[in-house]
Amino acid sequence: MSLLRLVDLSTDIALRRGAVHALDHVNLEVRQGETLGVVGESGSGKTMTVLSVMGLLPPGGRVVNGQILFDGRDLLAMAPDELRRVRGVEMGMVFQDPLTSLNPTMRIGAQVAEPLRVHQGVSKAEARERAVEILRRVGMPRPDKIVDDYPHQLSGGMRQRAVIAMALIRSPRLLIADEPTTALDVTTQRQILELIDDLRDEFKMAVILVTHDLGVIASRADRVAVMYAGRVVETATTEELFRAPRHRYTEALMHALPEAAQGREGRLYSIPGLPPDLSQPLTGCRFAPRCRHATDACRATDVPLVRAAEDHLYACLHPVTEAVTFAPRGAGEARPAAASEPILSVRELVKEYDAGGKGRVSAVAGVSFEVKAGETLGIVGESGCGKSTVGRLVAGLEEPTGGQIVLDGTDIGALDRRARRRMHREVQLMFQDSYAAMNPRMRVDGILTEPLEIQQVGDPAGRRSRVTRLLDQVGLPTRALERYPHEFSGGQLQRIGLARSLALEPRLIVADEPVSALDVSIQAQVLNLMRDLQSELGLSYVFISHDLSVVDYMADRIAVMYLGKLVEIGPASQVVRAARHPYTQALIDAVPSPDPGHAPSPATAIRGELPSALNPPTGCRFRTRCPLAQDICRTEPPLEGGLHQVACHFPLREEAAAARP
Amino acid sequence: MARYLLTRLGQALVIVILVTLITFVILHFLPGGAARAILGKEATLEQIAAFNHDMGYDRPLWEQYALYLQRLVRGDLGYSFQLNQSVAEAITQRLPKTMVLSLASTALAVVIAIPLGVVQAVRRNKWPDYTINALSLLAYATPIFFLGLMMIILFAQVWPLLPPEAPQGFTLGEVLADPAGLVLPTVTLAVLTVAVYSRYVRSSMVDNLNENYVRTARSKGLSEGRVIVGHTLRNGLFPVITLLGMYLPALFSGALVVERLFNYPGMGLLFWQSALKRDYPILLGVTLLISVATVLGALVADVLYAAVDPRVRLKASRS
Numbered sequence: 001m002s003l004l005r006l007v008d009l010s011t012d013i014a015l016r017r018g019a020v021h022a023l024d025h026v027n028l029e030v031r032q033g034e035t036l037g038v039v040g041e042s043g044s045g046k047t048m049t050v051l052s053v054m055g056l057l058p059p060g061g062r063v064v065n066g067q068i069l070f071d072g073r074d075l076l077a078m079a080p081d082e083l084r085r086v087r088g089v090e091m092g093m094v095f096q097d098p099l100t101s102l103n104p105t106m107r108i109g110a111q112v113a114e115p116l117r118v119h120q121g122v123s124k125a126e127a128r129e130r131a132v133e134i135l136r137r138v139g140m141p142r143p144d145k146i147v148d149d150y151p152h153q154l155s156g157g158m159r160q161r162a163v164i165a166m167a168l169i170r171s172p173r174l175l176i177a178d179e180p181t182t183a184l185d186v187t188t189q190r191q192i193l194e195l196i197d198d199l200r201d202e203f204k205m206a207v208i209l210v211t212h213d214l215g216v217i218a219s220r221a222d223r224v225a226v227m228y229a230g231r232v233v234e235t236a237t238t239e240e241l242f243r244a245p246r247h248r249y250t251e252a253l254m255h256a257l258p259e260a261a262q263g264r265e266g267r268l269y270s271i272p273g274l275p276p277d278l279s280q281p282l283t284g285c286r287f288a289p290r291c292r293h294a295t296d297a298c299r300a301t302d303v304p305l306v307r308a309a310e311d312h313l314y315a316c317l318h319p320v321t322e323a324v325t326f327a328p329r330g331a332g333e334a335r336p337a338a339a340s341e342p343i344l345s346v347r348e349l350v351k352e353y354d355a356g357g358k359g360r361v362s363a364v365a366g367v368s369f370e371v372k373a374g375e376t377l378g379i380v381g382e383s384g385c386g387k388s389t390v391g392r393l394v395a396g397l398e399e400p401t402g403g404q405i406v407l408d409g410t411d412i413g414a415l416d417r418r419a420r421r422r423m424h425r426e427v428q429l430m431f432q433d434s435y436a437a438m439n440p441r442m443r444v445d446g447i448l449t450e451p452l453e454i455q456q457v458g459d460p461a462g463r464r465s466r467v468t469r470l471l472d473q474v475g476l477p478t479r480a481l482e483r484y485p486h487e488f489s490g491g492q493l494q495r496i497g498l499a500r501s502l503a504l505e506p507r508l509i510v511a512d513e514p515v516s517a518l519d520v521s522i523q524a525q526v527l528n529l530m531r532d533l534q535s536e537l538g539l540s541y542v543f544i545s546h547d548l549s550v551v552d553y554m555a556d557r558i559a560v561m562y563l564g565k566l567v568e569i570g571p572a573s574q575v576v577r578a579a580r581h582p583y584t585q586a587l588i589d590a591v592p593s594p595d596p597g598h599a600p601s602p603a604t605a606i607r608g609e610l611p612s613a614l615n616p617p618t619g620c621r622f623r624t625r626c627p628l629a630q631d632i633c634r635t636e637p638p639l640e641g642g643l644h645q646v647a648c649h650f651p652l653r654e655e656a657a658a659a660r661p
Numbered sequence: 662m663a664r665y666l667l668t669r670l671g672q673a674l675v676i677v678i679l680v681t682l683i684t685f686v687i688l689h690f691l692p693g694g695a696a697r698a699i700l701g702k703e704a705t706l707e708q709i710a711a712f713n714h715d716m717g718y719d720r721p722l723w724e725q726y727a728l729y730l731q732r733l734v735r736g737d738l739g740y741s742f743q744l745n746q747s748v749a750e751a752i753t754q755r756l757p758k759t760m761v762l763s764l765a766s767t768a769l770a771v772v773i774a775i776p777l778g779v780v781q782a783v784r785r786n787k788w789p790d791y792t793i794n795a796l797s798l799l800a801y802a803t804p805i806f807f808l809g810l811m812m813i814i815l816f817a818q819v820w821p822l823l824p825p826e827a828p829q830g831f832t833l834g835e836v837l838a839d840p841a842g843l844v845l846p847t848v849t850l851a852v853l854t855v856a857v858y859s860r861y862v863r864s865s866m867v868d869n870l871n872e873n874y875v876r877t878a879r880s881k882g883l884s885e886g887r888v889i890v891g892h893t894l895r896n897g898l899f900p901v902i903t904l905l906g907m908y909l910p911a912l913f914s915g916a917l918v919v920e921r922l923f924n925y926p927g928m929g930l931l932f933w934q935s936a937l938k939r940d941y942p943i944l945l946g947v948t949l950l951i952s953v954a955t956v957l958g959a960l961v962a963d964v965l966y967a968a969v970d971p972r973v974r975l976k977a978s979r980s
């Protein structure tokens with residue numbers, strides 16, 4: 001029997017003028033002990049669905065139709081007091097952003113135990129005890145100390161554990177997790193998802209797991225609902241959905257994954273356009289404007305859900321019939337490195353920050369690598385490992401504490417200020433959040449002309465035509481010049497960011513998490529564009545990301561960083577498919593695979609958190625978390641090897657023959 | 662923390678010195694002059710010159726300023742010939758009375774403004790919000806002098822409930838012995854403060870109610886009252902502490918008008934009378950005191966903020 005059933009649920013959000021029809025006749029069910037995955041692009045209505053269930057809709061939000069049956073009782077017909085009890089006792093919710101979802105001025109213990117105090121009248125002392133107990137259960141280190149801490153003293157992963165503890169302390173029958181790991185590193189993500197899995201079995205809960213990441217769904221959910229523009233367009237068991245998706249939108253989402261690209265030269269499939277505006281009346285299949293298979297019939301008729309199998313519904317007139325496969329990408333065919341002259345060569349780079357009397361933060365500790373002309377070097381690692389610092393040093397935004405940066409044969413450190421500034425025209429940065437890096441009161445033409453003006457390139461007319469050409473290169477219409485940044489979507493902003501970094505005709509672009517904030521479909525558009533421009537203009541990239549599959553798709557070579565050190569570097573296919581460092585292997589295994597048959601091996605899982613870069617571990621910096629650590633690891637392992645180098649006393653494997661020089 | 666305090670105190674000192682310098686220069690260039698004010702219309706040019714020479718007013722400006730600072734360091738604020746007492750004495754006599762007025766009106770204002778601001782935030786963009794908003798705008802826009810007059814006319818003349826004049830006692834004790842006389846000045850001064858504070862509380866509460874942690878609190882099935890009192894109120898009131906420090910100058914200019922209107926012998930009235938008589942030593946002394954109080958007020962507010970907000974508290978103790 002189903003624990004929660006949504007029947008024809010429609011939710012509106014009133015705006016100053018009109019309303020957004022966020023949900024349109026949604027039907028879903030979740031059974032006891034089962035995990036339902038809800039997936040879709042941002043804005044598809046995933047969050048509104050779960051907030052409707054919790055009764056936590058934003059101001060103006062209202063359920064306008066349907067029923068929410070929890071254990072057979074309609075929540076919408078309940079008295080407010082009773083509803084609060086159900087919400088506080090039988091349901092628990094984990095939110096997307098662990099950094100802001102805790103009260104900043106209330107101790108962790110008090111927040112976690114609050115439901116007990118309110119709904120069960122538990123005494124203060126007992127509440128504290130129960131809080132410690134549940135914090136221990138969710139894997140919080142030193143729970144008896146953490147209960148008395150404030151949220152800002154905890155890392156993102158630990159805060160998310162606290163929120164989960166808060167949801168679980170009331171032993172709920174339904175746990176709702178809305179993008180619980182989107183803001184976290186892969187290694188932390190894996191720990192949190194495993195925790196939710198374990199707890200589901202232990203507490204016999206039903207779980208709704210909302211995510212935009214198909215990989216997360218594939219490895220964790222029993223059944224999946226795919227949402228698009230406020231509707232459920234397909235539901236099936238996870239295995240069935242990935243084996244035989246029927247809806248064209250589901251198919252497109254799968255094709256847009258970097259893992260789905262065939263070979264190093266393959267282009268990603270990207271879904272053109274954007275989801276529709278839900279405040280306007282819509283007819284026909286809502287995906288039709290972006291669908292490759294759309295016909296007039298799709299646009300004219302309302303497409304109902306039909307049954308493909310016992311537990312498989314979809315709403316598409318021209319469903320997928322061929323099978324989708326995730327063919328493992330051809331290993332080994334490393335692209336010939338274009339020219340052998342490196343455009344950038346970094347030697348023994350060191351960056352330390354003063355930590356105000358408490359010692360020094362070692363952000364980058366002796367990193368060396370080269371980037372050749374026309375090549376993409378990917379840098380991966382957990383947040384805080386020093387990736388972005390390397391990027392900022394290379395782009396000249398900060399001065400290194402030690403080491404050399406050689407750009408195009410010239411040692412930057414040896415130049416005077418002006419020459420250095422001119423030299424840095426060759427290197428430009430592209431950010432994760434282009435919006436934050438733009439002046440919101442400046443129009444796009446101003447934003448793009450600014451670097452030209454600062455470097456005094458050309459006359460006004462020349463600059464104007466250069467800017468128009470730049471926009472054309474990144475695939476935006478000339479109209480965009482007169483608009484302001486807030487008028488653009490995330491993907492368009494990344495295009496503008498790319499255009500700005502191209503303005504001075506650099507030879508190297510340092511892209512710091514350029515697609516991390518984008519949906520897969522939009523991510524594919526930006527990645528394709530970056531690749532096209534690379535071959536067109538002969539650019540080199542330093543591509544920084546925490547997402548291994550994206551780096552694997554983009555990079556010729558990959559460098560893996562851990563706590564300020566380079567631990568492995570080599571050809572992309574080698575590093576991803578024949579990792580030599582235990583940390584690299586752990587990163588790879590932590591990435592949820594969109595292939596449901598692919599179970600992650602527990603042997604390589606790393607536990608705990610990245611240690612502080614203030615007084616990092618001596619010797620191998622990974623040894624505090626490494627499953628293979630021995631006494632000798634107290635001495636620092638050198639970075640050794642041919643093309644595929646590793647810094648480890650016990651590398652997982654020998655260098656593959658193909659990679660030896 | 663100690664280092665932070667020291668830097669802040671250093672900054673405060675620089676600001677205070679700057680304020681005295683500016684006041685000094687402005688007073689110097691005002692027309693008329695102390696000599697005429699003191700010696701009267703009949704004084705001959707020779708008498709005036711002699712007076713200026715005695716007082717050092719004929720020396721170059723920077724020299725006069727240096728002399729002033731020198732005395733200041735020794736704790737000598739100067740001497741008022743017109744009051745025939747030292748500036749320090751004049752101020753110590755009146756300061757407690759102004760403090761009583763300011764404290765009472767601020768306390769009254771805070772007690773009224775917090776609930777008003779909270780109600781506005783909780784019922785934002787509904788009629789309670791609009792009504793309170795309109796009233797506080799009205800309070801903002803009404804000149805305090807006019808407001809005080811209305812108070813006197815209404816509550817001392819039309820309905821003679823309260824005395825129209827503040828207590829005239831020479832000492833603080835005498836003033837406090839006549840609390841009825843303090844009511845109208847306190848209320849008049851509080852009205853503007855309520856308007857400022859309630860708007861501040863409202864916007865700070867609205868910001869907090871939109872935070873994600875409020876949604877988390879609601880997800881626990883808490884009642885709306887518990888969400889507001891238990892979660893948002895504390896966070897919402899932190900910024901108000903800073904306002905307490907920043908609001909001092911406005912409070913003093915309010916006191917200036919109110920004291921004059923109700924004839925209350927405090928600092929405001931002293932300043933007013935000294936300005937009419939061009940009693941420079943007093944004007945300089947009061948300005949100095951107000952600037953010191955303002956700078957210290959801001960500092961105390963920041964330290965207080967750090968003491969109550971765990972986020973700031975930790976950062977401060979770490980660095």
Ligand SMILES: Nc1ncnc2c1ncn2[C@@H]1O[C@H](COP(=O)(O)OP(=O)(O)O)[C@@H](O)[C@H]1O
Nearest residue numbers: 013020022041042043044045046047048058278
């Ligand atoms: N506070 C809000 N005010 C108005 N519209 C909103 C608000 N929050 C979400 N929406 C709209 O509701 C629709 C569904 O959003 P949401 O459920 O957040 O999607 P998802 O969680 O899948 O990203 C979108 O069109 C979005 O723009």
Ligand code: SF4
Nearest residue numbers: 285288291298316317
């Ligand atoms: S119904 Fe038509 S437009 Fe919609 S997804 Fe299917 S084929 Fe595409």
Ligand code: SF4
Nearest residue numbers: 620623626633648649
């Ligand atoms: S050197 Fe030792 S601790 Fe470091 S990664 Fe290798 S095995 Fe692990």
Ligand SMILES: [Mg+2]
Nearest residue numbers: 043046047179
């Ligand atoms: Mg969402």
